[in-house]
Amino acid sequence: MRLLIDENIPLISVEQLRRKGHDVLAIGEIASGTLDEDIMQLAEKEGRILLTIDKDFGELAYNSAFQLSCGIILFRIPLRSADYVASVIAKVLDSKYDWSGHFAVVEPNRIRFREL
Numbered sequence: 001m002r003l004l005i006d007e008n009i010p011l012i013s014v015e016q017l018r019r020k021g022h023d024v025l026a027i028g029e030i031a032s033g034t035l036d037e038d039i040m041q042l043a044e045k046e047g048r049i050l051l052t053i054d055k056d057f058g059e060l061a062y063n064s065a066f067q068l069s070c071g072i073i074l075f076r077i078p079l080r081s082a083d084y085v086a087s088v089i090a091k092v093l094d095s096k097y098d099w100s101g102h103f104a105v106v107e108p109n110r111i112r113f114r115e116l
Helices: 011-019 036-046 056-062 082-095
Strands: 002-005 023-026 049-052 072-075 102-107 110-115
Touching (some): 011 023, 036 056
Parallel strands (some): 002 023, 002 049, 049 072, 072 102
Antiparallel strands (some): 102 110
């Protein structure tokens, strides 16, 4: 899966996803401090699913001037540790494969989907 990881996701998650064979581009590694709008446009341009814990992406996705097809996954989970976040992300990505074109909110006991 082609993923774009926002810089607020722990790097251990990036490493774990790469070990699982995902094509991962991490904002924290390539362009720390990039504006959310630019991150979203990069995900769209490169056909990547955006993973974030930043709630602002929901508003940006639905108020965007252009049609999005990339897919955004917002994790609203307890940030207990980097290992915990990494394990939740890995489980979630293994559980579903049609993230493209959707805005998904991952909470401890459910995943909500909406079309973009």
